[in-house]
Amino acid sequence: MWCFDVDARCEISASVTTASMKHATLRAPRAFEGAARDGGFEFKRVDEPRALEAPGKDFILSFGTSASGAREKTSREMKVSDVKAIYGKFVREGKLTVEGKDGTRVMVRGAPEECARVMRTLTTLKSQPLEARKKYLRALERCGKCVGKCEASERKEAERREKAAERAAREAEKNAVKEAASAEKKRKREVEEFEKNVANANKLDRELESLEEKKSKVESTKAEIAALKKEIEGERDTLQREKEEIVRRRRELQDERRLLEHQAGEVAAQREKLETDRNLTEMEGRKLEDEIEQNTRRRAQIETEIADVRDLARTLTLERERLARVKSMHKDEHERAQRAVDEEMDRRAQRARANAFNMSPSTFYGKKPKKAVVLDDDDSDDDDDDDDSNKENEAAANAAAAAAERHRRLERLRQAELERQRREKLAREELARKQEEAHRKKEAKKQEQMAAKAQRERQRLEEENFKHQRERAKQQADMRDKARATSVPTASRAMWDSHLQALENLKIRSAGSVGESDIPWPPAHNIAFFTPSDGFIEKKKKVMKATLSWHPDKFQQKYGSLLKEEETPKILARVAALSSQFIELRQVLNDQYYR
Structure with missing residues (x-):
């Protein structure tokens, strides 16, 4: 990078900026730039082998940029190819004007030699050939201001290097002192270790002497131990025989205990069953008493x-x-009234016939004219006739009144008969209703009795089912407890294989030579030889194999002829018990798998 100690202002459209752009730099295109430190002063310079080959028009003149690359806010860059004209009329006065193709003018002011250097640089880059540009750029230096800064920076750098050398010398001296002290400490440690090794060697010698003495004592002790061992072997054989006898007796006691437990369980189950039956009987008795009391009240x-x-x-x-x-x-x-009426009618008919018979011919053709009534006190036939007629009329009226009275009496009797029939009908309906009510109550009672009987039957079945489920759950719990007690996984694969091989070895024994103690019975706590690593499949295979091996019929078929005659019943009983344990264990495994 080349720089010029000049100030510049920019004129755009006849308007001059008031801010002054301090310092100007010339740099090659970015493709030819590289960062470096020259004398401790940070700046950008051109990689000469490549920069000098760059076209002159691609160089950039930047106003307001320091040699370190810091740019002002009002800085402006201008490529050499964008320079239209250079006005150097007042170069000797320290003034220079550079006009760009866009009409922008940059007015440069500074020392006359700096302004002349700027103008010469621009004209050389713009118009001179490559060799002339290279020669000029090689001879071109930085401005005096930047050169002073670089010299000051170089002096500071030299001072820093001197101080660093002094610090390095002091550090080396300190390190030498430390190394000497470390060597002295190392020598002391070596002396101490040597003395310690000597002391350890002396100690080892003393310990070896002590060990020799102890060895002699151990030899004598071994002889005593060998003698004691023989005595212990004899005692062990005696104890082994006693142990076998104790084991045999213990097995017998266990068998008796299991038998007693089984009997106790049966007795407890029977007692529980009797208690349940007694409770049910009491409940049914109370229900029957209630029903009898209800029936008594209902009967009353x-x-x-x-x-x-x-x-x-x-x-x-x-x-x-x-x-x-x-x-x-x-x-x-x-x-009687009808007869009286009939009789009265007969009498009237007879009188009518009699009157018709006594009637004169003149009356047949017309009514006789009335005679003048003569008021005298003498009785006459007409008066007699009138009296008879009045009597007849009175008798007829009486008969009519009697008939009307009879008619009213008959009507009252008819109404009374209708009322009686109505009351009788109501009584029959009431009786039928009560009989129907009694029949309905009887049927309802019968239905209630049937429902109560069905309810008792359902309750009995539910209680039996509950009891059965409880007994089954208890049996399963007992079975799980027994299986848990007889399947503790403490065996190994080798123990299982050894057990199977021992069973196979029984087949080569002579007839009648196998006793109870000769049979490889599985341990009571792990009858199937489960190992801690066995999964469900392995456990099931072992249980199936053991079930087939210890099945009473299979065992009798394989080893029956080999057993001692006096121990055969006891052995077969033990085999049957063991087979039952394997069957229960298999059932527990299946329940666990399907659960």
Whole structure:
């Protein structure tokens, strides 16, 4: 990078900026730039082998940019190719004007030699050939101001280097002192270690002597131990025989205990069953007593209703008899009245015939003229006729009144009969209603009894089912407990293989030579030889194999002829118990798998 100690102002459209752009720099295109430090002063310079080959028109003249690359706010860049004209009329006065193709003018002011250097640089880059540009650029230097800064920076850098050298010398001296002290410490440590090794060697010698003494004592002790070992072996054989006897006795006691537990379980189950039956019987007895009491009350109520119905029927019968008597009396009176009416009608008919027979011919053709009534006290035939006629009329009126009275009486009797029939009908309906009510209550009671019986039956079945489920759950719990106690995974694969091989080795024994102690019984706490790493499949395979091996029929078929005759029943009983344990264990495994 080349720089010029000049100031500049920019004129755009006849308007001059008031801010002055300090310092100007010339740099190559960005493709030819590189960062470097020259004398400790930070700036950008051109990589000469490449920059000098760059076209002159691509160089950039930047106003307001320092040699370190810092730019002012009003800085402006101008490519050499954008320079239209250079006005150097007042260069000797320290003034220069550079006009761009866009009409912008940059007015440069500074020392005359700096302004002349700017003008010469622009004209050389713009118009001179490549060799002339290279020669000029090689001879071109920075401005005096930047050169002073670089010299001051170089002096400061030299001072820093001197101080760094002094610090390095002091550090080296300190390191030498430290190394000497470290060497002294190392020598002391080596002396101490040597003394310690000597002391350890002496100590080891003393310990070896002590060990020799102890070794002699150990040899004598070994001889004593060998003698004691022989005695212990004899005692061990005796204890082993006693242990076998104890184990045999213990197995017998365990068998007896299991038998007693089984019997106790059966007794407890029987007791529980009896207790349940007793509770059910008491419940049914209380229910029957309640039903008997209800039936007694209902019977008394029905008897009361029957007595009421009988009283009502008796009353109706008496009323019916009374009405029948009244009806008979009314009928007799009606007949008598009818006979009286008939008799009266007969008499009237007879009188009418008699009057017709006594009638004169003149009356047949017309009514006789009335005679003048003579008022005298003498009786005459006409007066007699009038009296007879009045009597007849009175008798007819009386007969009509009697007939009307009989008609009214008959109407009253008819109404009474209708009322009686209505009351009798109501009584029959009431009796039928009560009988229907009694029948309905009887049917309802029968239905209640049937429902109660069905409810008792359902309750009995539910209780039996609950009891069965409880017994089954208890059996399963006992089975799980037994299986848990007989399947503790403490064996290994080698133990399982050894057990199977021992069972196979029994087949080569002679007939009648195998006793209970000769049979490889599985351990009580792990009858299937489960290992901690066994999964469900491995456990199931072992249980199936053991079930087939210890099945009573299979065992009898394989080893029956090899057993001692006096121990055969006991061995077979133990095999049967073991087979039951394997079956229960298999059931527990299946339940766990399907659960």
